[in-house]
Amino acid sequence: MKPFDYQRAADTRSAVAALSRQPEAMYLGGGTNLVDLMRLGVATPAVLVDVTRATSEAIEESSGGGLLIGAAARNSDLAAHPVVRHRYPMLAQAVLAGASGQIRNMATVGGNLLQRTRCSYFQDIAKPCNKHRPGSGCPAREGDHRNLAIIGHSSSCVATHPSDMAVALAALGASVHVEGVEGTRTVPMPGLHRLPGDEPERDTVLEPGDLITAVELPALPYASRSRYRKVRDRASFAFAVVSVAVALDEADGVVRDCRIALGGVAHVPWRATLAESALRGAPATAEEFTRAADLELAGARPLPDNAFKVPLVRNVLVRVLSELAS
Amino acid sequence: MTDMLLSINGDEYPVVVDTRETLLDTLRERLDLTGAKKGCDHGQCGACTVLVDGRRVKSCLTLTVTLDDREITTVEGLADGDRPHPLQAAFIAHDAFQCGYCTPGQLCSAVGMLAEAAAGWPSVVTEDVCAEPVLDEEEIRERMSGNLCRCGAYVNIVAAIGEVAR
Ligand SMILES: Cc1cc2nc3c(=O)[nH]c(=O)nc-3n(C[C@H](O)[C@H](O)[C@H](O)COP(=O)(O)OP(=O)(O)OC[C@H]3O[C@@H](n4cnc5c(N)ncnc54)[C@H](O)[C@@H]3O)c2cc1C
Ligand code: SF4
Ligand code: FES
Ligand code: FES
Numbered sequence: 001m002k003p004f005d006y007q008r009a010a011d012t013r014s015a016v017a018a019l020s021r022q023p024e025a026m027y028l029g030g031g032t033n034l035v036d037l038m039r040l041g042v043a044t045p046a047v048l049v050d051v052t053r054a055t056s057e058a059i060e061e062s063s064g065g066g067l068l069i070g071a072a073a074r075n076s077d078l079a080a081h082p083v084v085r086h087r088y089p090m091l092a093q094a095v096l097a098g099a100s101g102q103i104r105n106m107a108t109v110g111g112n113l114l115q116r117t118r119c120s121y122f123q124d125i126a127k128p129c130n131k132h133r134p135g136s137g138c139p140a141r142e143g144d145h146r147n148l149a150i151i152g153h154s155s156s157c158v159a160t161h162p163s164d165m166a167v168a169l170a171a172l173g174a175s176v177h178v179e180g181v182e183g184t185r186t187v188p189m190p191g192l193h194r195l196p197g198d199e200p201e202r203d204t205v206l207e208p209g210d211l212i213t214a215v216e217l218p219a220l221p222y223a224s225r226s227r228y229r230k231v232r233d234r235a236s237f238a239f240a241v242v243s244v245a246v247a248l249d250e251a252d253g254v255v256r257d258c259r260i261a262l263g264g265v266a267h268v269p270w271r272a273t274l275a276e277s278a279l280r281g282a283p284a285t286a287e288e289f290t291r292a293a294d295l296e297l298a299g300a301r302p303l304p305d306n307a308f309k310v311p312l313v314r315n316v317l318v319r320v321l322s323e324l325a326s
Numbered sequence: 327m328t329d330m331l332l333s334i335n336g337d338e339y340p341v342v343v344d345t346r347e348t349l350l351d352t353l354r355e356r357l358d359l360t361g362a363k364k365g366c367d368h369g370q371c372g373a374c375t376v377l378v379d380g381r382r383v384k385s386c387l388t389l390t391v392t393l394d395d396r397e398i399t400t401v402e403g404l405a406d407g408d409r410p411h412p413l414q415a416a417f418i419a420h421d422a423f424q425c426g427y428c429t430p431g432q433l434c435s436a437v438g439m440l441a442e443a444a445a446g447w448p449s450v451v452t453e454d455v456c457a458e459p460v461l462d463e464e465e466i467r468e469r470m471s472g473n474l475c476r477c478g479a480y481v482n483i484v485a486a487i488g489e490v491a492r
Pocket of ligand 2: 122132138156158
């Protein structure tokens with residue numbers, strides 16, 4: 001690992017100042033992704049600015065009836081929070097579906113959102129990869145891509161975003177509070193992450209030095225009827241092959257409203273807006289759910305070894321919608 | 327290099343650490359606390375599990391410099407003098423290991439896991455995330471999934487933890 005300086009920021013302003021002063025610095029959350037990438041030589045910061053005490057760990061109800069989650073809140077505390085469990089069960093389930101108990105105790109909400117792809121070429125600096133070395137090519141397209149994207153990818157990158165939590169946050173329409181050198185702003189989910197296009201080295205719309213300070217959940221009463229379902233290669237402690245997050249507002253057999261996001265399919269947590277609008281006002285039946293899922297997935301462009309994800313994610317989505325409707 | 331004071335199993339250890347050092351390397355290479363094991367060094371196997379402020383974490387992904395005011399417990403600190411921790415006794419009674427390499431991590435993880443369950447934390451297999459969890463076999467297996475055992479002693483590990491959970 002390359003030598004680096006360790007600095008602990010006391011507050012958000014000094015954290016942002018530290019990064020603007022030192023361009024080769026990076027923020028450190030729980031370190032569960034960054035320390036690993038530093039050991040692999042993929043991340044080579046000269047300075048680590050620890051922000052686990054600069055940003056808040058608090059999870060508190062916000063004035064608008066939502067929930068304000070400090071960026072330093074640990075994943076395990078988020079999943080155990082009574083408001084999350086009662087009002088946003090799919091978020092609790094998504095967080096609990098990720099990693100292991102030990103890692104969730106370490107991982108922060110800010111770090112979880114900004115974790116990097118698990119594409120095997122990205123994690124191996126001896127291999128070409130447009131994401132870790134722009135312009136070097138994308139071996140995944142012809143090589144190992146079974147776990148990679150089926151939708152929204154580009155010729156330069158077919159990676160997926162690995163976070164389970166982010167899929168639930170995209171479905172809920174959470175807003176990400178950001179502090180940068182220019183001041184503070186909020187970025188609505190799913191708009192934090194970006195499609196690869198011809199700049200796959202950029203995972204998100206954040207600028208260098210931007211600090212995530214909090215994530216805010218909107219009031220969404222019907223999200224108390226919501227579910228996260230993850231399909232993986234073993235029963236536990238594995239990244240998603242595909243996943244779905246669904247909240248359903250149904251009455252008298254009719255869908256009044258719904259929120260759907262898909263994981264393991266794209267460079268971003270994929271908000272299924274086409275399926276959502278097809279379902280609004282439609283009968284809550286398996287036929288309609290299937291039609292909506294097919295409509296969303298009509299834009300899928302699977303690669304040779306991951307075409308199975310298209311029917312898989314469709315079937316999981318139909319199943320979860322049906323479970324929530326009954 | 328950074329001068330710091332680490333608090334481990336109730337004792338204070340002054341150390342000079344490289345910022346790159348993980349807690350696992352500090353424990354094993356500098357302090358001769360070799361209970362925590364290095365399996366993968368990537369957060370994937372759980373052999374390095376220790377408790378920080380009572381919570382289970384992976385010491386191979388924890389930078390030592392971040393821990394100056396934390397209380398660390400390793401497997402060496404679980405027993406009460408000559409009296410083994412109830413989980414240690416249960417592991418022996420149930421033959422919950424073969425080679426023993428994963429055992430220190432399994433023990434520390436189980437201590438943390440039982441505290442999480444006692445605090446009412448759900449898991450992904452908890453049918454209703456709002457309800458109080460009941461630690462049956464499926465729950466124990468899911469909650470312990472961050473600890474791999476190459477010898478496949480899972481059946482006895484689950485039985486040992488189940489006995490203490492009751
Ligand atoms: C073995 C293993 C299995 C895993 N399985 C899963 C899984 O199944 N599902 C899943 O979703 N995840 C999984 N993970 C990933 C895990 O969830 C992430 O590593 C974790 O959430 C990252 O959070 P952190 O606080 O540790 O981030 P760090 O590693 O500290 O940081 C990650 C990135 O975010 C940046 N950063 C951190 N905080 C901020 C902030 N406040 N503002 C701006 N930038 C910031 C850092 O600079 C870095 O680039 C797994 C990880 C491991 C090691
Ligand atoms: S898919 Fe993206 S991350 Fe993977 S090798 Fe191609 S460019 Fe790199
Ligand atoms: S050595 Fe830490 S998890 Fe394997
Ligand atoms: S007892 Fe050998 S690895 Fe678990």
